[in-house]
Amino acid sequence: MRVLKFGGTSVANADNIKKVINILEQYSQDKTVVVISALGGVTDLLIKTGTLAANKDEAYKEVLSELEKRHLDTVKALLPVTQQSSCLSKVKQQFNELDEICEGVYRLNELSPRTRDRIISFGELLSSQIVADYYAATNQPCEWLDVRKLIRTNNNFGFAAVDFDVTNQLIADKVNASTTKLFAAPGFVAANADGHTTTLGRGGSDYTAAIFAGALQAEALEIWTDVNGMMTADPRWVPNAKNIAEISYQEAMELSHFGAKVIYPPTIQPVMARQIPVWVKNTFAPQEYGTLIRNTPSVEGEFIRGISSMNNIALLSLEGSGMIGIPGFSKRLFEALAKEEINVILITQSSSEHAICVAINLADVEKAVKAVDLAFEPEIKAGKVDALKVERNLSIIALVGDQMKSHPGISGKMFGVLGRNGINVRAIAQGSSERNISAVISFNDAKKAVTVLHEAFFEFEYKNLNVAITGVGNVGGKLLDQLAQQQAYLQQHLKLKVKVVALANSRKMLLKEEGIALDNWKQELDNSADMQLDEFVAGVVARNLPNTVFVDVTANADVAQIYGKLLSKSISVVACNKIACSSPYNYYQQLKSLAAAYNALFLFETNVGAGLPVIGTLNDLLRSGDRINRMQAVLSGTLNFVFNNYDGTRPFAEVVRQAQAEGYTEPDPRLDLGGTDVMRKIMILAREAGEQLEMDDISNTQFLPASCFDGSVEDFYQEMGKQEAHFQKLYKEAADKGCKLKFVATFENGKASVGLQHIPPASDFYHLYGKDNIVLFYTQRYPEQPLVVKGAGAGADVTASGVFADIIRTARV
Structure with missing residues (x-):
């Protein structure tokens, strides 16, 4: 039969x-x-x-x-x-x-x-x-x-x-x-x-x-x-959900109770009592194995069977100092709900007995409030118990598996994953059988929660990383090329799938949850909506995608001002843009605090030295207990390129134009040649070393005549041409001493300075060619012979690679 x-x-x-x-x-x-x-x-x-x-x-x-x-x-x-x-x-x-x-x-x-x-x-x-x-x-x-x-x-x-x-x-x-x-x-x-x-x-x-x-x-x-049987998660939310070949009666009941729609929750009881196996099969693919529900033996390593969710939930909280030590409050609460035939889905109570929370269906809220407030009317009037508190639009997510009880750390992993993705947990319950761990969260976070938990417990093939990029010019374009080139490598070697879900430049913006094709992004972006920064950021936030990272490859102050909004939503920020970290110290510190508070990362390695590991090295020194005594650096690939190529045989302005044409300068080269960019970089390093430094605190000995700062960029080039004698003099004074010209940044004893210096042959800075940067860290452990970081410090490719590396770092936590 x-x-x-x-x-x-x-x-x-x-x-x-x-x-x-x-x-x-x-x-x-x-x-x-x-x-x-x-x-x-x-x-x-x-x-x-x-x-x-x-x-x-x-x-x-x-x-x-x-x-x-x-x-x-x-x-x-x-x-x-x-x-x-x-x-x-x-x-x-x-x-x-x-x-x-x-x-x-x-x-x-x-x-x-x-x-x-x-x-x-x-x-x-x-x-x-x-x-x-x-x-x-x-x-x-x-x-x-x-x-x-x-x-x-x-x-x-x-x-x-x-x-x-x-x-x-x-x-x-x-x-x-x-x-x-x-x-x-x-x-x-x-x-x-x-x-x-x-x-x-x-x-x-x-x-x-x-x-x-x-x-x-x-x-x-x-x-x-x-469908082809029960699955590890709802496939409408988790495309990579896997079929469950076998599952126990108890696990099936737990998953169906918490929202798995494949089987109706009461179904299990009559067959479990008589040990009748249950097959869940697909009418439209009868050859598929499906799911077998029975008393199944545990399989080594399969301690989580599935993740389920139940939506349209409300949380009722009964609180009051008058509840402490007084028996019967829970009984009266459940009696009041039972009389109205209201099903209690989840229960949690504080150890102080000061509060008890129950989750019910959203549709039952109104009659629940009336029933409970009536049942506790005397205590409410006396101020011993507060009126029933109601939180709506919630969901319950449940992690289910018979073998969870024999594997420590499941709860920690679950809530760690939720926390890193900015998902706030309102209530927690774990059955005495330890067969499920349930958490009440916002309905808006339910899909994201199921996705990241499934990724953490089931997707051993790869982790998804959703990337939003603003700024797709020279560096941004190279970044997209590198992402496209490395997709297969990342999946094979790092088990990481990077999906670009948003792109923007100064004119257009494109948001596409399923991912933007990296071989056709220019055309898609050109045909997309006009750029509105607030709308672009709101779109990234509203999609609430797991493992989201926002990448700023601009030099735009407005973009730098929205980092806080992103970090507070647990969206990591990778900034090539130096403006945020060189803004007033309070804003820099605020961003750091927000990142820590909301389990996000705020990374800006390319702010100093393009693709060089300057900030990372500094942080490693500090985290390992070292102390910074002094930093000396040549931090401008632009200035180093200019002074390495200027020998008085051709105009200084021509060399600067070459640097700009090859992508080494800011859009306005005066930011580089005037020392502003280097000031920002040494300030960022000083701040990372623990110093509360502002731009006004940095001494800048400029070599450009004041007249070069007037007018447009083209006016600047024309004025440099008029001042060629000045640049010839600078070069000759250094050459006569056997020295080279380098624009050096220094931080020591809480003070920072930048300026043009004569560098003798014995210096580490002397043999610095092309667009190279160099940083010397003099520390407690490296007091005389410094730790040196040296290499290409400018250029679209190396800068893009530094941004790329920061993006990958956000995924490795």
Whole structure:
């Protein structure tokens, strides 16, 4: 004996019903009960019909007419013309009865729970009758079972409780007495002792099948649906969700209770009591293995079975000093909720007994508040207990696995992952069986939470990193090229999948959650919306994607001002832009504090030395307990390039133009040549070393004549040409001493300075060529022979590689 249940999508139309029949052919030799759901979507339409009628809206007639036509069309498409008459007559008869009921609802302007159950029962009654008649039309005996005469329930219409003693006997007597091998039964529907139709709750067809399986002590129960079994997470949220091959009864109950829609939660109990295995299979891919639910032995390493979520949750909090040490408060709270038939999904209580929280369905909030406030009215008036506090729009996420109890650190890993992604946990519960850990979070974070937890516990292939980039000019373009080039490498060697989900320049912005094709980003960006910085940032935040990093490859002050908004949403920031870290110290420190508070990273390695590991080296020294005594550096690749290439044989202005053309300078070269850029860099290093330094505190000995700072960039070049004698003099004075010109930054004893210096051959700075930078760290451990970081300190490629490295660092935490 086997029991099979087919869901609404499996019998949505004639073609699908034929697929069901094909599946049933393999059981032709066994006694089989087939439980049928309503045609896909019909139950919702029946509910709509009753609601419209109760609201005196004659549109209910149109819905009824559409439903009737759909069922009649299904019969005509399914049965041979010569054998349609009987089935069409049954359908018409059912709809005539349904029409009379709805007309009564319309006239009374009232829809009672009992009448509602009667209306929505027609979906399963009709579909199961059609399937039975189709079998009869193919000369295969099939007996239709009227479950209203077999499944006995109480009077709780809409969610009736089954009387198993009576039900089991009725089902066993009926089926065992019949010589027919195949039975078709409507799911979801039952009746009370008076014969009035009841229903078993939405999804109750699964439950019906389990009731039959338990009563008949079936060999197996098969739940046929439109997915390949139970999965480690909702595939609509987690594309990489995996099928669960085997799962225990208890694990399946936990996952279904906390929102896994594949199987209806009460389904497990009747089959678990008799150790009947349950298969969850796909009607549209019957060759797939599916999921087997049974008492399954644990598999080494598989201590988490799945992640589930339940939405539309509210959290009720009863608090007050008068609760401490007084017995009975919890009992009174649950009694008040029970009287209103409100289901408590999750419970958590503080150890001080000062507060107790329960999670309930959002739809039950209003009556819960009234009931609880009434129950505690004396204490509330006396100030011993606060009025019930309600938090809406919440979700529960649950981590489920039988073997969690034998693996320490699961909770820590779970909440660490949530914390790093800025997901606030409102309440926590762990069952005494340690089979699940549940957390109440904001509904807006539910998808993100399930995604990052699945990534942490199941996706051993790779981690997803969602990147938003503003600034796609010279450096930004190179960065995108590097990301495209390294995608395969990152997945293979670092198990990291980098997806660019947002791009912007000064004119256009593009946000694309599924990812922007890196071989066509220029065209996509050109065809996108006009750039609005606030909208761009709001779009990145609103998408609430896991492991998001915002990359600023601009020199824009407005962009630098929005870092705080991103960090406070636990979005890491990688800044090539130096403005934020060289802003007033309070803002720099605020960003650092926000990053720490919201488990985000604020990285800006390329602020000093482009791709050189200058800031990283400094931080490593400090974290290991070293102390900085002095820093000396040549920090401008632009100035080093200029003075390495200027020898008086061609104009100074020409050399600067070359530096700009090769991408070494800021858009306005005066930021480099005037020393401002170097001042910013030495200040950033000083701040990272722990000094509260401002730009005004830095001494700058400039070599450019004051007249060069007037007017436009082109005016600047023209004025440099006029001042060629000045530059010739600077060069000659150094050359006559056997020295080179270098623009040096120094930090010592809390003071910083920048300026042009004559560098003798014995200096570390003398043999510094091209666009190279160099930093000398004199520390407690390196007091005389400094730790040296030296290399290319300018250029789009090396700067982009430094940004790239920071992006990867955000993923490795």
